[in-house]
Amino acid sequence: xxxxxxxxxxxxxxxxxxxxxxxxxxxxxxxxxxxxxxxxxxxxxxxxxxxxxxxxxxxxxxxxxxxxxxxxxxxxxxxxxxxxxxxxxxxxxxxxxxxxxxxxxxxxxxxxxxxxxxxxxxxxxxxxxxxxxxxxxxxxxxxxxxxxxxxxxxxxxxxxxxxxxxxxxxxxxxxxxxxxxxxxxxxxxxxxxxxxxxxxxxxxxxxxxxxxxxxxxxxxxxxxxxxxxxxxxxxxxxxxxxxxxxxxxxxxxxxxxxxxxxxxxxxxxxxxxxxxxxxxxxxxxxxxxxxxxxxxxxxxxxxxxxxxxxxxxxxxxxxxxxxxxxxxxxxxxxx
Amino acid sequence: xxxxxxxxxxxxxxxxxxxxxxxxxxxxxxxxxxxxxxxxxxxxxxxxxxxxxxxxxxxxxxxxxxxxxxxxxxxxxxxxxxxxxxxxxxxxxxxxxxxxxxxxxxxxxxxxxxxxxxxxxxxxxxxxxxxxxxxxxxxxxxxxxxxxxxxxxxxxxxxxxxxxxxxxxxxxxxxxxxxxxxxxxxxxxxxxxxxxxxxxxxxxxxxxxxxxxxxxxxxxxxxxxxxxxxxxxxxxxxxxxxxxxxxxxxxxxxxxxxxxxxxxxxxxxx
Numbered sequence: 001x002x003x004x005x006x007x008x009x010x011x012x013x014x015x016x017x018x019x020x021x022x023x024x025x026x027x028x029x030x031x032x033x034x035x036x037x038x039x040x041x042x043x044x045x046x047x048x049x050x051x052x053x054x055x056x057x058x059x060x061x062x063x064x065x066x067x068x069x070x071x072x073x074x075x076x077x078x079x080x081x082x083x084x085x086x087x088x089x090x091x092x093x094x095x096x097x098x099x100x101x102x103x104x105x106x107x108x109x110x111x112x113x114x115x116x117x118x119x120x121x122x123x124x125x126x127x128x129x130x131x132x133x134x135x136x137x138x139x140x141x142x143x144x145x146x147x148x149x150x151x152x153x154x155x156x157x158x159x160x161x162x163x164x165x166x167x168x169x170x171x172x173x174x175x176x177x178x179x180x181x182x183x184x185x186x187x188x189x190x191x192x193x194x195x196x197x198x199x200x201x202x203x204x205x206x207x208x209x210x211x212x213x214x215x216x217x218x219x220x221x222x223x224x225x226x227x228x229x230x231x232x233x234x235x236x237x238x239x240x241x242x243x244x245x246x247x248x249x250x251x252x253x254x255x256x257x258x259x260x261x262x263x264x265x266x267x268x269x270x271x272x273x274x275x276x277x278x279x280x281x282x283x284x285x286x287x288x289x290x291x292x293x294x295x296x297x298x299x300x301x302x303x304x305x306x307x308x309x310x311x312x313x314x315x316x317x318x319x320x321x322x323x324x325x326x327x328x329x330x331x332x333x334x335x
Numbered sequence: 336x337x338x339x340x341x342x343x344x345x346x347x348x349x350x351x352x353x354x355x356x357x358x359x360x361x362x363x364x365x366x367x368x369x370x371x372x373x374x375x376x377x378x379x380x381x382x383x384x385x386x387x388x389x390x391x392x393x394x395x396x397x398x399x400x401x402x403x404x405x406x407x408x409x410x411x412x413x414x415x416x417x418x419x420x421x422x423x424x425x426x427x428x429x430x431x432x433x434x435x436x437x438x439x440x441x442x443x444x445x446x447x448x449x450x451x452x453x454x455x456x457x458x459x460x461x462x463x464x465x466x467x468x469x470x471x472x473x474x475x476x477x478x479x480x481x482x483x484x485x486x487x488x489x490x491x492x493x494x495x496x497x498x499x500x501x502x503x504x505x506x507x508x509x510x511x512x513x514x515x516x517x518x519x520x521x522x523x524x525x526x527x528x529x530x531x532x533x534x535x536x537x538x539x540x541x542x543x544x545x546x547x548x549x550x551x552x553x554x555x556x557x558x559x560x561x562x563x564x565x566x567x568x569x570x571x572x573x574x575x576x577x578x579x580x581x582x583x584x585x586x587x588x589x590x591x592x593x594x595x596x597x598x599x600x601x602x603x604x605x
Contacts, residue, residue, distance in 0.1 A: 011505070079483065104504045108485040111473035115438075120566045123462075123469045141466050141571065142364060143348050145355040148466075149569040191482030191513040195498075200506035209504075237605075251524030255488070256506050261467060262376075262521065264504075270604045280352055281464075291604050293595065294580070302351060309598055310580045311591050321592035329596060329605065 001033035001130075001155075004067075004095040005056070006086060008105045009041045009077055013052045015210065016101040018168035020161045023128045024099055025060045025169065030130040033096075035060035036067060038089055038181075040082060042075055044068040052171070054178060059169045065177045067093065073185045077105075078192050083112045085183040090117065092181060096155035097135060102163030102265065114158040121158035122150060126165040135159075143261055144284025163209065164267035164288040200254040203231035203241035208257065213239030213270045214289075216259060218282075219246035220275020220296060220315065227253055229319045230274060236326045242266065244282045260285035274315045278303025295319070336391070336492070337398045338384045339457045341444055341475070342377040342416055344409040345465040346370075361570045364465075373412040376460025378528040379488075380520040381419055384458055385529070387490055395492075398422045400454075402447055404440045405429050410544050417539035418531035425545050432549045432556045436566070439559050441474030446552035448479060454515060456497065461486055461519045472519035482512040488523040 003024045007017055024035045037057040043049040050068055057064035069085050086109065090098065098113070100106035107123060114121035126147070127138030135152045137159060208214065215234040217227055227241065234241045242259040243252070259266055260282040267288025274295045276282060283306050286292065294307035297314045304310045311318055350369035358365045381401070388397040401416035401424040403409050413424035427443050429435055448454050457479075459472035476483030482496070488507075489500040496514045500507055502521055512518070520526070531539070549556045583598065585591035599605040 079485075104486060104502070107469055108473070108483075111437075111470040112477050112483070114470075115441075115474045115477040121437075121470065122566065124467055136569070139467075140574075142346070142355065143464065143467075144574075145352050146357065146364070146571045146573050148571050151567045151569055153565075153567055191516070192484060193511040194508055195511055196509040197503070198506045198508065245522065249522055249524055249527050254506070255502055255521075255523045256504070262461065270599065279349065281348060291599070291602060292578075293599075304580045305352075306578060307580045308578055308602075309583055309595060311583045311595060313588060313591060317588045318591055321588040322595065324589075325592040325596045326605075 001028065001031035001097070002036065002093070002095045003028055003033060003097045003099060004036045004038055004093055005099045005101065007037060007039045007043055007053055007101070008082070008103065008109060009043055010103060010105070013043065013049055013056075015168050016103050016163050017056060018171070019163065019166040020099050020101040021056050021060045022169045023125070023161050023166040024097070027097065027128055027130055027135070028061050033061065034063045036065045036093065036095070038067040038069065040069040040074060040085060041077065044070040050178065055171055056169070065179055067179050067181050069181045069183055071183055071185055073187065077194055078190055079108050079112065080189050080191050081185055082109055083116065084185060084189055086113050087116050088183045089181050090156075096157070098156060098158045100158070100160045102161050102165075106160050110158050110160050117156060117158070119156045119158055120152045123160040124162045125159050126162050128159065140284055143280035144287065145280050163265045165265070200256045202257070203227065204234050204239065206238065206240040208240045208242055208259070208264050208266060211240035211266070211268050213237045214242050214259075214266055214268045215239055215272045215274065216242035216244065216276060217247055217253075217274045218244035218276030219250070220277070221247060221252065222275070224252040226275070226315060229315075229323070233272070233319055233323050233326065236323060236330060239268070239270070244276045273303050273307070274319065276303050277301050278306060336395055336455045337400065337451065337453060338387065339400045339402055339448055339451060339454050340377070340380050340384050340416065340421065341457065341459045341471070342381065342401055342403050342412045343374045343460075343463055344371050344403065344405055344412045345374045345463055347372045348375065348464040355573070357571050357573065362568050363571070371408070371411065373415050374460050374464045376462065376464070376520055376522065377412070379522045379526045380458040380460050381416055381421065382526045382528045383488070383490055383520055384421075385419060386526070387492070391492060400425065400451060402427060402444060404435065404443050407546070413544055414539045414542070415531070417542050418536040419529065420535060424542075425547055427547050427552065428549070433559060437468050437470035437474055441471050441478055442559050443549065443552055444471070444475050445478035447547060448475075450547070450552065456490070456515065457517045459517070459519050461521045472517055476517035479515075479517065482516040483518070484510050484512050484516065485519045486521045487518040488521055489525050490518060
């Protein structure tokens with residue numbers, strides 16, 4: 001069985017890619033298969049990036065190869081051109097499983113590629129295993145209230161891996177062969193143009209997806225002001241600030257802070273949910289958290305059903321006390 | 336300008352896990368455990384279309400057509416669209432056809448969009464609130480051969496196409512897309528769905544809804560499927576998530592805070 005991980009343009013090849021390789025390696029071992037990595041666009045033109053790509057492949061299987069697709073028309077991201085280039089790659093490589101890492105951009109490319117290949121596809125995979133030559137995939141449905149187990153009876157199958165659902169592999173040493181794939185792109189294919197890219201500010205310097213500690217606020221915050229408090233707590237803890245969908249929709253914080261089924265999926269060591277009721281669609285995004293603390297004034301809030309530790313209290317009162325307590329702790333550590 | 340908004344009916348995603356049950360075959364949620372509602376991002380898509388029509392009022396007439404694929408009971412979501420003042424709504428009846436998946440739905444929608452020609456813009460929710468497939472909009476764009484922009488929250492008309500605000504992992508982007516285009520819609524503070532007026536809800540309840548059949552749209556239903564690889568559903572399982580929450584009590588908030596920090600230290604989290 002031949003697997004291929006497609007690395008799309010990203011500011012950094014990181015944990016999401018290493019998790020996808022983790023998922024691929026388990027499958028490849030079961031099938032005595034090979035895991036390949038394809039880099040497309042600017043990531044294929046950066047030596048540093050393709051070293052990382054090659055090291056991913058060599059960690060995954062012995063006979064791995066790294067494919068590079070670079071083309072002047074791929075320097076600027078346009079999904080229709082990327083889909084066309086990847087279609088040409090897959091025609092040359094003929095993989096049985098096409099994996100995409102858990103990034104938003106993958107959810108834009110993968111379905112269109114699957115449609116062109118006429119293959120089955122699954123987004124949001126949290127389980128991937130082999131069974132009698134078929135690939136068996138698990139994904140959350142109904143906002144995480146159930147998991148669906150689906151079977152792709154015949155290859156190829158396109159799978160988007162859910163972020164923070166698989167253990168990442170360690171970074172290895174770049175080995176294995178590198179092959180450039182020549183693609184032909186028709187300028188007339190182009191139907192979109194990226195005009196502007198705006199990076200939203202976050203409350204702390206720590207990226208939400210990478211944070212070890214996350215302090216998150218919901219509808220119970222009552223407005224944007226309370227998020228200042230959460231930001232202060234997060235800074236003292238060395239963490240990041242997230243939010244529920246309700247808080248983002250209310251415009252209190254940017255949409256890129258959203259955690260949940262359709263926001264970021266996170267797996268911190270500590271997740272502090274403040275004024276978050278705990279709807280399934282939010283909880284499914286934090287299922288990888290090691291310890292969940294819930295702070296809510298309503299003791300019947302569903303968030304307490306998934307929390308390890310709970311405080312029934314108004315956040316305006318307990319969060320400042322918690323900040324003082326953490327300050328004291330950090331002070332004691334420094335002394 | 337004609338804008339098509341694709342909507343779908345799902346089990347109310349707000350029902351709590353404690354009330355969630357599976358059917359006997361373990362292939363879907365049990366019937367009757369909750370209301371059937373319009374999928375959440377489809378509501379955002381309708382809102383984006385309504386705002387576009389309002390902004391264009393002085394410049395160009397915008398007609399909003401709501402489409403759904405499903406059994407006759409899913410006409411309810413079309414009535415919802417009409418109550419929000421979509422201009423018209425069409426039900427694509429799935430009765431007698433193959434079981435629905437992303438490919439089948441996208442091909443039926445593509446045929447319907449062809450029949451509604453000329454169409455300038457098609458909006459879909461980014462994913463349904465039950466299966467979270469996140470595929471139909473992209474499949475539809477492929478079937479039509481149109482531009483496609485995903486995770487869009489606002490749209491404006493621009494020279495030869497549309498300006499779309501797209502959410503990214505880091506923030507957002509402005510993307511120009513050639514007309515005609517497909518966009519999949521995500522939520523943000525600018526497209527929170529409005530509520531229908533009582534009078535419009537009453538009018539929508541009585542409005543006639545035309546039904547298009549599979550044979551009318553694609554001829555032979557077997558053709559729909561083509562040669563594409565299909566997933567087989569094995570089963571659904573309910574994950575066990577319930578934990579025993581340890582309550583942190585205390586006379587004062589300072590005491591509660593101190594006990595929480597101590598509990599976290601004991602667990603080697605802090």
